[in-house]
Amino acid sequence: MPIKRKTAPKKTKTKTLTARTDGNEAGKRHSSSKPTLFSLQSAAAILPRNTVPKFHATAPLGYVHPGSSISVTHFTVKDVDRILTEAAELEAMPASRRAQRYAKRRVALLFYESSTRTRTSFELAAKSLGADTTLVSSLSSSIEKGESLKDTGITLRSLGAECIILRHPNSGAPYLLARMTGLPVLNAGDGSHEHPSQALLDLRTILAHLPSSAKTAHNRYPRIHEKVLAGVTVTIAGDILHSRVARSNALLLPRLGARVIFCGPESLLPEYAAGIGPGVEVERNFDRALKQTNVVMMLRIQKERLAGLEIDLDDYIEQYQLHYQRLTALAPMAIVLHPGPVIRGLEITSEITDGPNSVIAEQVYHGSIIRMALLARALDSNLKRNEKASKHR
Numbered sequence: 099m100p101i102k103r104k105t106a107p108k109k110t111k112t113k114t115l116t117a118r119t120d121g122n123e124a125g126k127r128h129s130s131s132k133p134t135l136f137s138l139q140s141a142a143a144i145l146p147r148n149t150v151p152k153f154h155a156t157a158p159l160g161y162v163h164p165g166s167s168i169s170v171t172h173f174t175v176k177d178v179d180r181i182l183t184e185a186a187e188l189e190a191m192p193a194s195r196r197a198q199r200y201a202k203r204r205v206a207l208l209f210y211e212s213s214t215r216t217r218t219s220f221e222l223a224a225k226s227l228g229a230d231t232t233l234v235s236s237l238s239s240s241i242e243k244g245e246s247l248k249d250t251g252i253t254l255r256s257l258g259a260e261c262i263i264l265r266h267p268n269s270g271a272p273y274l275l276a277r278m279t280g281l282p283v284l285n286a287g288d289g290s291h292e293h294p295s296q297a298l299l300d301l302r303t304i305l306a307h308l309p310s311s312a313k314t315a316h317n318r319y320p321r322i323h324e325k326v327l328a329g330v331t332v333t334i335a336g337d338i339l340h341s342r343v344a345r346s347n348a349l350l351l352p353r354l355g356a357r358v359i360f361c362g363p364e365s366l367l368p369e370y371a372a373g374i375g376p377g378v379e380v381e382r383n384f385d386r387a388l389k390q391t392n393v394v395m396m397l398r399i400q401k402e403r404l405a406g407l408e409i410d411l412d413d414y415i416e417q418y419q420l421h422y423q424r425l426t427a428l429a430p431m432a433i434v435l436h437p438g439p440v441i442r443g444l445e446i447t448s449e450i451t452d453g454p455n456s457v458i459a460e461q462v463y464h465g466s467i468i469r470m471a472l473l474a475r476a477l478d479s480n481l482k483r484n485e486k487a488s489k490h491r
């Protein structure tokens with residue numbers, strides 16, 4: 099929308115730090131004048147119709163948009179069933195139809211930590227639904243210059259982002275972003291807290307390998323209910339203390355009937371870890387845990403979170419590495435999961451990573467499907483919420 103200026107802006111001789119020096123006269127004028135309606139109106143004009151622009155609003159304390167995925171504890175069993183059902187529907191949909199579903203909707207990825215799987219699969223999932231995506235990473239944005247999470251989130255919202263996918267080294271950062279922006283926030287891993295989309299993709303991977311009697315005639319996957327994983331023992335081994343993946347899985351899988359065994363040395367697995375919830379046990383002896391296991395999930399040692407803690411790697415490998423002899427002797431039928439990145443030769447050998455029990459590559463595939471469903475949930479809920487808001491205006 100063209101805006102006519104009634105009066106020319108006053109010229110000032112005062113130099114400011116924000117004045118542009120690239121010879122662009124328009125740039126000079128804007129940087130030396132106060133923010134005006136001009137910038138707000140032009141931003142509003144390019145927002146998608148279904149977005150309610152709220153340029154200054156901050157939600158009340160504790161607010162989390164219902165389309166968010168911050169913790170698996172926010173999902174009811176019914177929610178999990180809906181997400182997995184939606185995932186199966188999107189997976190089965192022709193790509194051309196899927197690409198119409200959220201055409202031109204805007205999704206922002208905000209990554210303060212490195213990532214391969216989560217970032218790429220969220221981005222490709224959004225694109226396959228037709229959405230426009232933008233990536234803001236802490237190493238190539240104004241975050242490097244000291245911009246806060248709050249201001250970065252508000253900037254993305256002002257640019258029309260309808261949901262934000264956030265990875266952050268600090269536990270709880272997605273709650274802050276959710277409150278500051280009022281947008282659905284999808285937690286792509288926050289510190290040692292949670293990684294909900296990882297737990298959901300792990301669940302889908304496990305379900306794909308359940309005996310076929312548990313599945314319906316028309317579906318590779320059973321419907322989700324409180325006993326869908328009854329009789330399944332999942333051993334999660336390694337650096338439990340720093341693992342958001344272990345936490346999200348331990349908070350989700352027992353609610354669906356699974357038994358979860360945490361396994362690792364005391365320095366990486368404090369005794370109190372079993373108190374995370376019912377259905378979770380601690381077993382220090384990896385061989386004893388493996389004997390009872392249908393699913394083994396290996397975790398890497400998170401060097402970036404050890405904070406001075408020293409580990410004797412030779413001793414660790416001796417006691418906790420998953421290798422051929424161990425697996426074939428103690429759990430030959432178990433499937434092997436790993437959230438990645440895999441450190442071959444440390445927590446797991448190449449023989450197992452590439453072997454017949456490994457479903458690590460399948461996990462990555464399920465990640466892209468699950469993330470489509472989480473994005474659909476976020477974008478649908480945003481639309482419903484904005485429709486409701488416009489009815490009351």
Ligand code: CP
Pocket residue numbers: 212213214215216217287296437438439
């Ligand atoms: N599983 C996982 O979070 O992997 P990335 O760190 O590569 O995203």
